[in-house]
Amino acid sequence: MRSPFVQLLTARRFAPLFVTQFLGAFNDNLLKASLGIFVTYRLAEQSGLGASSLVMLAGGLFITPFFLFSGASGTLADRTDKATIARWVKLAEIGIMGLGAWGLWQQSIPLLLAALFGLGTHSTVFGPIKYALLPQHLGADELVAGNALIEAGTFLAILLGTILGGSVVLFDRGALVVGGVGVGCAIAGWITSRQIPPAPASVGPDAPRPRLLRDSLDVVQYVTSQSKLLLPALAVSWFWLFGATVVSGLPVLAKDVLFANEQVVTLMLALFAIGVGVGSILAERLLHGEVSARHVPLGGCVMAFCAVDLYLGSLGRPRATELAGAATFLREPGSWRILADLVGLAAGGGLFTVPLYAILQHESEPSHRARVIAANNIINALAMTVAAVVAAALLARGMTMGELLGLCGVATIPVIVITAWIVRRGLMKGVVRLVLRVLYRVEVDGLEHVRAALPHAVIAAN
Template sequence: MADHSQFRLLRERRFLPFFLTQFSGAFNDNLYKNALLLLVTYTTGSLLGLSTDVVVNLAAFLFILPFFLFSAIAGQIADKYEKSMVIRRVKLLEIAIMAVAAAGLWMGWYEVLLLLLFLMGTQSAFFGPVKYAILPEVLKDDELVGGNALVEMGTFVAILLGTLAAGLIMAGGEPQRVAAVGVVVMAVVGYLVARKVPTTPIGDAGLKVRFNPLRETWRLMGMARENHSVLLSIMAISWFWFLGAAYLTQFPNFAQKELLGDESVVTLLLAIFTVGIALGSTLCERLSGHRVELGIVPIGSLGLSLFGVDIYLNMPEASVPVDWWALLSDWDYLRIALDLLGIGLFGGLFIVPLYAFVQQETPEPKRARVIAALNVFNALFMVVSALLGVVMLGLIGLSIPEFFLVLSIMNLIVAGFVYQQVPEFALRFVIWLLSHTVYRVRHQGLHNIPEEGPVLLVCNHVSYMDALVIAGAVRRPVRFVMDYRIFKTPVLGAFFRLAKTIPIGSRNRVPDIYNQAFERIDEELDAGHVVCIFPEGKLTQDGDIDTFRSGVEVILQRRPVPVVPMALRGLWGSFFSHCGGPAFSHWPRRFWSRIELRASAPVAPQQASADALYQQVSELRGDRA
């Protein structure tokens, strides 16, 4: 596992310079923004005749407005031109903006500094699409989740460190000058590391860049709608930013009014939330088995709601002021800290696979524009989040814990809608849960399954869990061929229909179902999908592999495709097998059992007879049933 850890990417040039570039950018954004707001709050008390509360919201608006205006143009540029070049140009723009900002900080031109927030937002809007579009081009498929995890971890850690750095600068001497030097130095550092980002292929050199923001933003929305699963994933990611913005915005008032905490409590809450997201992001790769695994997304959404509800149910009755130590030493307060850690952790589990899925499922020539559409949705959801906070806390008069409860309930509703619209989320969740709790699955040779194109898998049939074990191990979605009678059971039938399983029966007893099965198999293979059959036609009664029937030859005569022999080892004797009597008829004797799934090199359809495949599957399985 150490050889596959995502942290090894931090030692490689194809990833490290990019990681440092995006880290320095996120750090500098937050250093500048928070330094400005603290200067306005503690030095001038107002700006342009506006109160500090209004200035804070105006600053947030100015920073986020460019994402609406320029994301469409940014996506086009990132798809048309070489991405490392785009990154370097954007970082040069950051140096120019920060040079003016440094003069403004040095001279106290706060009105100019406020305007520069709009330019910083513009720079970030142009960096956003290329930031995520470049990852699938420099990383392998089994590194995509780990790379996204590091980017999400780095982003939130940079936000935290930038915020803390602004606070430390304000607490020291000559804060304006120190901040001026700091933002320029970080911008220069970001450009220097950006020069080491490796070159990538150009997505669509013939693309004509159009500079009509409104029309092109509408085009982006249409592009995002081309793939329904990608669109729903984009909406789910934006929903996470909705929740994240809602929580982060309320931290100061939550600490002060609900916990009676001082400034150190606000900082600690932010740090705990950030650490949670970093932990959840890095945990994704281990839980997903180095692949894009949608099965852990529902786990993330469930955790977000459960810990949010727990905050509401277990709010301490604060009566005396507290500091950061009380938050960590008193159980009543510590539970709130752990809840925020849990929200961050499950948020990381929620968002990382979604980002990787959007990147993987979007064609390369338009990937940056789809990411740009995602950024527009993110910005929109964060604005709506702020408006909801104003309505709930201001007009309706909810307390902040009550607001967190409302967010948790809304999250369950949104998650249910997304999973109903894209059944693959719920399907992968069930598969992941069963294959990671009932068994410990080791696999060998699964790289022999082609990454794309039609392929037929053949495997021995030991238990009712065989299909779930295979589906949980194979990277590509698999269409299984299974006995039609299993579809008559209320729960399993609905589940296998959701998985697009193909029902089959005896040619003599149910000829219509038999013929329809081969038609469906041919259609799936023609569409370039993976189909898995169990040529024995039934579960083994004695642990040995039964004779392979001729159905596999019928399939290959109609559609000659590569065949990958597979073998399951260790499932005989489980609760779901016929060992010791019919399956489900005896008490489970073991849990968390170690089982194996082995695959050999693809066999050409001309050599894939039933007898030859039986021999290969038998050799793969060996003596262990």
Template sequence: MSHPNQFSLLAQRRFGPFFWTQFLGAFNDNLFKTALIVVLTYDTTRWTTASPALLNNLIPGLFILPFVLLSATAGQVADKVEKGRLARAVKLLEVGIMLVTGLGWLTHTLWLLVLGVVGMGLHSTLFGPVKYAYLPQHLKSEELVGGNGVIEMGTFVGILLGEIIGAVLVAQPSGVVLIASGTLAVAVLGLATSWRIPSSPAPAPELKISGNFLAESWRNLSYSRQNRTVFLSMLGNSWFWFYGALVLSQFPVFAKDYLHGDHSVFVLLLTVFSLGIGAGSLLCEKLSGRKVEIGLVPFGSIGLSLFGIDLYFASLGYSNSATVGAAGLLAQPGVLRILADLLLLGVFGGFYIVPLFALIQTRCDPKHVARTIAGTNILNALFMVAAAGVAILMIKNGFTIPEMFLATALMNAVVALYIFSLVPEFLMRFLAWLLIHTIHRVRTVGVDSIPDSGPAVLVCNHVSYVDAIVIGAASPRPIRFVMDHRIFKTPFLGWIFRTAKAIPIASAKEDPWLMEKAFVDIAQALHEGDLVCIFPEGKLTGNGEMNEFRGGIAKIVERSKVPVIPMALRGLWGSLFTRDKTNVFERSFSRGLRSELALEVGAPVPPQCATPEYLYEQVLALRGDWR
């Protein structure tokens, strides 16, 4: 069945007004900031005696200072106050800030403009928790990835347009007047769109807002740490902002001193990178199959390192020394490689950030969404302040801009390996995503029968060595797989399944103690509300036909009265990963590249009906004749 395009949300009141409100906020932030950075980079002496490189790292630091101090309080407010009303209050604040900065532009008063930077940071701090807590209230679960993708695309398109128009307007003879009037007009337009945002009831109206913002920040982060996967996803999200802040803050000096370009070259670099982010964010819905697919996160991280490293080498190969504009730059040897690296950094950044945000939204306590997002904003701010500090230290220690790109890409590889070793679910889903997007095309039927929450046992026929990976990729929730204990002795797979909390099991003949322990662990997992998947045949098929279901399933449902969901894998028999005794190369080529397979999920079976014989019949019917 075809699904509505994610852009169809823009025509709906539950999404459209909110989208345009946040889009205009992102646009105005960057219209103002970019105009200020361009002035301080290309017309420094008329405004200040400070170093442009220092200012380009200091201004983003000042912008995110309110995130560090006030995000926790902003999260409390967003959980306590109706979000439409709060959005309108934030937009009124933006109008006031733009009046102050307009005075700064017209009177050539730098400290008023710096105050405006901090003010817009406060505006974004207050709106941030609203932005991501609003979506789960108004979007269905299958719309959440697409909705997040559109929001991320809109944010970065807003950033892109703000940067382009800010850089172009401020370079005009009456640039300061254009910027002063333009930022005020956009703020007023954002206020107008906010009046169309529908009511979004506060999840915790009884919440008492703490006046001690430092203590609240600590409580907020401590609460988030209780959910390990969410907290580590928050850290991964914040690392992306560290990476992005460190790289993007070098663009003005990189454009001027390394590419020998005017302000239009700076705009071109921002345009290419922002287009990449927008494209990557939108592609997430297609690549994820309209579910929260965290397997894209390692994929995105790999790209961030690879193309960051290549950007260093591409920059070394650039030899032009004459001043050029954007058109002149495109004619220079080697510049297309630099632009391709920036574009792909953006694309893979989109693959990285969108699933992480969706995971945080769906896995945290529904009554604590805004405060969890606020905690994410605190971490983002701390990481971005750290990025500004690291950049300043690198500059003072003689790092060139290309060397800073290289160092950031290498740091990304180390951080990614560390995070994914702590949360192996990312690697599991990445392997699954890779399998079903390279070797196989997987069609799923009836996956909605897998409950969104609560315990259940999944039973499936056992066809290949990758059954668990295929099932894991299709499930919207993590699964505790019950697996033969011998697989845990395999160096790589053993580590993945062990850290993914798979449950080892042995036959009564091999190890009766381990078998009994497995049933205890299964009962405990179900008691904690997990999904547990078993293969009742107890072994891989040797001829493509299903083996008899053993009695273990009856023992499980006798202890834990939970529904049992039958599933059938179809089309895997004869693949490289099965025990088919025919020639491995011959059958691999005969199936062709990206051969089709299917996972069909049946209706839940009540525990009192879940006998091995009945479940065998259900799975066999689901499988049909297609092995």
């Protein structure tokens, strides 16, 4: 029997959506990274503003649409065919990346910031679509595998976009290359979006029309009123808070704590993306298609342990006169431990978050599914904003990036305890199953038939 990942990646009901979202995530980070480097090294002095101020402004413009338009995007996705919306969104992306390419070519900060706001809006509208599409096109036993591929693909796209955008834009004609790649990927994304099968609206035509801020408040209120949706959303938000802190802090960690250059930053970003992919795939392997949160506490434990050990491993690094390159860094004592911790942290994050996304999709009513995803996006954006503000304040007071990562690991412990308590029955079942398998070599076949017969199955011990 073929792997569920291979089955999905070769099926029209999933593959076009996967490629479309991959290209979109790549473009988001291609432009963000290009703008950050371009502004810092080329345009900051011309504008009369500090580089840090412009980068903070750019980050704020990208995330603002998630607060403003997420609710309306979810409402639109619930009352309209999602495949149709995806095509229009991807068509708009071509124009947005064209604006960004023109801004890079003209070295225009206003054009670049406008394009970044446009991409933020594009991601806000597309986010509820891609996650609400999965339950319509996939079976319940395929949700975990589908989310694992989406999660792994997203982080790989983030890695590739960040590396290409940050490394190429300052070369001779680098802006032209970045702009051309961005527009080309947007066109490719529009083409693949046209292959996404129809995903009809889950509510009737008399459903409320989108209402911008009012919808954002309403969807958050809807999710917070139901613990079965709120708890997974809060847990996912913790992952994004943690992950955003790690990814944004890697350059500072490399330079100020590990005394390493941008080659090591690129290496760590690559390993982080690989780790998330490994953890996402591991989640599907452990659950075998079952929508369950019983392995979420394990993922949290791995995240917490690796973050604390990364901090401990970064202590006492000798200060060097020159920043170490990748080859030199790998020869230094303790470097492999730090990289292993980073991979483990990311893998724990994939194991932690993939089941939670599947639960959000599985537990939400079809008529509200896109709005639930929209509310989750709002809570995620709020968590990442809070993380950025708190991290900036702590770093300004003298905390090192290594200490901040260690603090994130310790702060994950209450999250582990809460999730373990919520899924305590599933954990106990898993422990008993493990004991029976290891000590008594008990194997159970045919559980899929029991699930198919529920809730009327009768199990008689023999």
